[in-house]
Amino acid sequence: MKTNSKGVIAAIMVLMFLIGVPTDLRAQQQQQAPSVLQTIPFRFQPYITMQEMYDSNIFLTSTNRTADWITTVTPGIRIGQQDAFTGILLDVNGGYNWYANNSDLDYWSALGNLDARYSPNRYWNFRVREYIIRSEDPQERQYGGLYDQRYSSLDQTRSIYLRNVVTPSIEYRFARDSSLGVAYANNYYNNENPGIEDSMSNAVNPTLTYWFNVRNGITLDYRYEKIDYDGDSDDLTNSDIRGRYTHRFDPATSVFADYVYQIRDYDDPSVDYVTHAPSVGIQHAFSRALSGLLQVGYYYADPDVGDSRDGLTVNTNLSLRGERTTYTIFGVGGYREEFQTADNFGFIEYYRGGVTVSHRLLQRLTLNLGADAEWDKYISEEEAWLYTASLGMTYQILRWMNITAGVAYSENDSNIESNDYYDWKGFVALTLTYGEGPRPAPASATGSGSTR
Numbered sequence: 001m002k003t004n005s006k007g008v009i010a011a012i013m014v015l016m017f018l019i020g021v022p023t024d025l026r027a028q029q030q031q032q033a034p035s036v037l038q039t040i041p042f043r044f045q046p047y048i049t050m051q052e053m054y055d056s057n058i059f060l061t062s063t064n065r066t067a068d069w070i071t072t073v074t075p076g077i078r079i080g081q082q083d084a085f086t087g088i089l090l091d092v093n094g095g096y097n098w099y100a101n102n103s104d105l106d107y108w109s110a111l112g113n114l115d116a117r118y119s120p121n122r123y124w125n126f127r128v129r130e131y132i133i134r135s136e137d138p139q140e141r142q143y144g145g146l147y148d149q150r151y152s153s154l155d156q157t158r159s160i161y162l163r164n165v166v167t168p169s170i171e172y173r174f175a176r177d178s179s180l181g182v183a184y185a186n187n188y189y190n191n192e193n194p195g196i197e198d199s200m201s202n203a204v205n206p207t208l209t210y211w212f213n214v215r216n217g218i219t220l221d222y223r224y225e226k227i228d229y230d231g232d233s234d235d236l237t238n239s240d241i242r243g244r245y246t247h248r249f250d251p252a253t254s255v256f257a258d259y260v261y262q263i264r265d266y267d268d269p270s271v272d273y274v275t276h277a278p279s280v281g282i283q284h285a286f287s288r289a290l291s292g293l294l295q296v297g298y299y300y301a302d303p304d305v306g307d308s309r310d311g312l313t314v315n316t317n318l319s320l321r322g323e324r325t326t327y328t329i330f331g332v333g334g335y336r337e338e339f340q341t342a343d344n345f346g347f348i349e350y351y352r353g354g355v356t357v358s359h360r361l362l363q364r365l366t367l368n369l370g371a372d373a374e375w376d377k378y379i380s381e382e383e384a385w386l387y388t389a390s391l392g393m394t395y396q397i398l399r400w401m402n403i404t405a406g407v408a409y410s411e412n413d414s415n416i417e418s419n420d421y422y423d424w425k426g427f428v429a430l431t432l433t434y435g436e437g438p439r440p441a442p443a444s445a446t447g448s449g450s451t452r
Contacts, residue, residue, distance in 0.1 A: 043438045045078040049095075051429035058102070059156045060138050060412075062420045069100040074109070080438020088116040089438055094134075107160055110134040125171040132164045140341065143187075146315075147330050147356075152348060152376055153341035159193035161342070177211040185225075189340045197231035199340045203238075219244040227339055234267040236339060252285040258297065264337075264347075273303035273347070277334070279313055292318045299334050301347060311335070311349060325359045349377040354388075364396040368406070384414035404429045 051072045057065040076093025092112035099105045110132065117127040131143055136158045142149040143165055155161070169183035185203040203225035211217035221242040228235050239262070246256040260277040279297020286292065297313040313334030320327045333351030338344065354372025361367050371389040392406025404427075411422040 042079060042081045043436060045080075045433060045435045045437050046075070047077070047093075047431060047433040048073070048075040049093075049429055049431045050074075051427055053425060053427040055423065055425050057421060057423040058099075058105075059158060060154060060421045060423060061156060062418055065421075066102070068102055071098040071100070072096070072109070078438050085120060086116075086118050088114075090114050090116075092132075105136065105158055107136055108134070109136075123173055125173065127169045127171070129167045129169075130165065132162075134160065134162045136160045146332055147317075147328075147352075147354065147372070148370075149352070151338055151341045152345055152350075152378075153338060153343035155191070155193065155196065155342040157193055159191055159196065161189065161191040161196075163190075163340075164188045175211065177209070177217065179209050180207075182206045187340055191342060193342075196342050197229045197233055197344065199227060199229045199233075199344075201225055201227040201340060215248045217246050217248075219246070229344075233344060234270040236267075236270075237263075237265040238339075239263040239265075253283070255282045256280070256295075258295075271303050271305045273301055275299060275301045275335070277313060281315070289322060290318075290320045292316075297334070301335065309335075309347070309349065314351070325357065328356045330354060345378055347379055351375050366394045368392045368394070382414060382416050382419070384412055384419065387411045387413075400433050402431050402433075404431070 049072070051074070053070045053072070054067070055070060056067045058068050058070075059066055072095055074093050074095030076091070079088065079090040081088050090113070092110075092114075094108065094110040096108055097106060111134075112130070112132045114128065114130040116129075117125060119125045133140075136155075138155050138158060139150045140153070140161070140163070142151050143163065165185065165187045167183055167185045169181060171179050171181035173179040183205045185201075185205065187201045187203075189200070190198045203223055205221070205223040207222075208220045209217065210219075219242075221240075221244075223238070223240040223242075225238040225240075226235070227238070241261045242258070244256055244258045246254055248254045258277075258279045258281070260275070260279075262275040262277075264273050264275075266272055277297060277299040279295055281293065281295030283293050284291065293316055295313075295315040298310065299313050300308065300310040302308045311334060315332050317328060317330040319329075331351075331353040335347060335349050337347055339346065352372060352374035354370065357367075357369040359367045359369075369391055372387075374386045375383070376386065377383045388408070388410045390406060390408040392404060394402055394404045396402045406427060408425045409423070412420055414420055
């Protein structure tokens, strides 16, 4: 009975989408007069994805591993518009997930991104960004993280969580490369597991960028954040002070020096700490296709009680964008912090390195490869190595239809044996898309107009 209802619901969702999809999209678009939507500057692109995934260890446990097949039907829409004064890019989708053997885990998922801006003239830029996700993935992708970084927190109950991040900002550009801006950020995290704390943070982030001349500039950045927890955890106040001096040798090469000072002030009785992190770096474009970054430094974290921690910080990458192939080799590390997750680990020492490759093998066939390794050390003194690897392909069957398939492997090797796990995943997905996609993310007429 469950299988029949699953098929009926999936069929209805697909048929509702296909009502508007012509047999020969290109021919019909050429023969028909433009629709009302085509006469206005907005671009609408509805789509639907049907995916089947096998997961060998859905709870990411070290023993008694549970495997399952997960069927997902996800309709969505992309909306975009751009001109000299305004820009918007919205991509939102939501769907239902069925588990073949664990029906109690069935749930509705959602994922959305919004980037909108208004630039009334060449001086002012107003922008709003929003990110929302509803999922039960045991490891959440880190919002704003580098190189598809995941949070270290692990929810082995697969409880549903909701995260919503809203960031409005205002920027005043008083010279070609100089600006003064302020951003506000609200981060809401809610987990249906009563054993996991919900939280909300509010942050204000003024930023000044000033170039004395074409070669020398500074950036001053302050961020104040207040995090409130619904449970027993002590609330937290964060202050981040950042300064950067940059010298451009030429348009292709620049060097910089950074200094970061962070204050973590918990309500009693939790332990407060401060962190100092100076660094230097260089950016260089070897050609229009090849560019690199190397940044190295040192961090020193000093708690009010207990031993201090220190170590090397690094952020490096080498990117090559060819006609058919894109390579990225990266390395990052030093420390990061997790305050609004399933585990709220706080301060984490880590180092991570990896490579991603995207190669267009044929005109309609693209291959993607990724692999990385990460070492983490927590306040609890647990140490763990995390390894991930993935291989996938995307084939465009028709202009409005493509199929994606792939496999992925992840492994956690901890000095606490009960935290070890490994997991294999394999999936195939079919996506139907109607209409022309929106242009890239909106930008102001005078520059990016973004504040961090």
